[in-house]
Amino acid sequence: MTKQFLSQFKVGFIGAGNMSQSIISSLLHSQILPKQNIFLSNRSEKKLKKISEELGVQAVSSNEELVENSHVVVIAVKPQDLNDAIETIASAFNEKQIVISLAAGLPLEKLKKIVPQVKNWVRVMPNTPVSIEKGVIGYCLLNESEATSALVESLFSASGVVEKVDEGEMFEALMVATSSGVGFVYEIMLYWQEWLEEHGFTPEQSRRLTVQTFLGSSLLAEVESHKSLEELQNKVASKKGVTASGLDSMRELEIERAIRYSFEKAVLRDRELAKY
Ligand SMILES: NC(=O)c1ccc[n+]([C@@H]2O[C@H](COP(=O)([O-])OP(=O)(O)OC[C@H]3O[C@@H](n4cnc5c(N)ncnc54)[C@H](OP(=O)(O)O)[C@@H]3O)[C@@H](O)[C@H]2O)c1
Structure with missing residues (x-):
């Protein structure tokens, strides 16, 4: 996917923690996305202000607003916080969006139950060397789509080696x-x-x-x-x-x-x- 094509996408990150910071830094460093296309929300406002200023991306005060304004949503909260973060705003998602969950241990079927209208659910498993752009990033899709795969691979290629796998035994391994x-x-x-x-x-x-x-x-x-x-x-x-x-x-x-x-x-x- 060309950088020019990618620059049409607005990508929103829910959760301004370690993983979001690493992935956003790689996207900016490799110039895959411009700063103005990246949106960030977080539970505590103080951290949102600090991190969005450090990275130079757009801070959004509510998860709902972020979801409404993004083509791609990356949910980067701890698995135990995921329900709280998106259940009450499930209706804000639309079926054209690509929604990426980084939460370990939450299968696609569970994610689909929380927001059923989303067809393009993606489960991504990064490892910590993504912080130096030497990570391994595995992903699997709820519904096969070449366009979604291409987008996920383009977004994460800046963070390391990206590998598509089947959910189940391969994803666990x-x-x-x-x-x-x-x-x-x-x-x-x-x-x-x-x-x-x-x-x-x-x-x-x-x-x-x-x-x-x-x-x-x-x-x-x-x-x-x-x-x-x-x-x-x-x-x-x-x-x-x-x-x-x-x-x-x-x-x-x-x-x-x-x-x-x-x-x-x-x-x-x-x-x-x-x-x-
Ligand atoms: N780190 C790894 O090695 C690794 C590897 C693979 C997968 N993952 C997955 O990546 C995800 C993120 O991990 P992390 O290490 O980046 O965690 P983290 O540093 O703890 O960051 C999580 C962020 O989510 C925010 N948050 C919590 N509830 C929220 C809500 N309702 N709305 C908006 N923001 C909310 C937290 O805000 P506050 O701090 O203000 O509470 C925090 O900034 C996890 O699901 C984890 O399983 C991590």
Whole structure:
């Protein structure tokens, strides 16, 4: 979608929290949308004033007014606040609008029940690296539409890699691997850091070396995308060498099984939360 075409759209964000701020910053930074096309509402007025001034976007004092004046509405409140934010103003939405929910654990069928006239409900799952435009953004649609997909991909492409998935197993897997996944990666990075500290490095040195190892490995895999991860791993691990010995132990200890088990547990928790 061209920037010129996108600039016809008015996009309203309900909730001026971390996610909205990151997504709006990326949209402005990449010049996907001009400031005057972005509208923002929030529960507390003080925060609305502060954030809208910082970002230079249009502050709107009520969610209803924002919905009435936007072609695309992004609902970026905590899942437990979503009902309060839109139930009483459900009649303000129209069937041509694209309505995007970022709320974790709220399936499309539930969203449709709150505002049934909206045909283009979209569920989006971003992760925290969207704040540096290196996120993973998964999305699924209530009703298939190429035009809606193209718009969602254009809006979120500035924040990272955008992936369309089916709701259900794929969406759950994406959420656990990429959104919760950020927390799991930090858990593993902590093991690296602590081990270095135990071997004489200061906490600052250990953090720096750990971050650079993960960053370097990821960037190398990105630059050499024609090679499989296994090939890149084999480059470090010569037969009976130091790395190979460590890898053998990792496999003997069944680290993969522990990680898979943790992922499955996280999926079960997501299903439990979706029931409420
Ligand atoms: N952060 C993540 O890593 C992440 C990842 C994936 C998905 N998400 C989803 O993204 C959504 C937003 O998360 P966040 O981290 O940005 O949350 P956040 O920083 O807590 O921001 C939520 C914002 O919503 C506002 N709000 C609450 N009720 C409202 C209402 N009725 N009308 C207007 N504004 C209202 C809050 O206002 P006040 O502060 O004034 O109360 C707050 O500014 C959540 O649904 C979350 O599940 C987040």
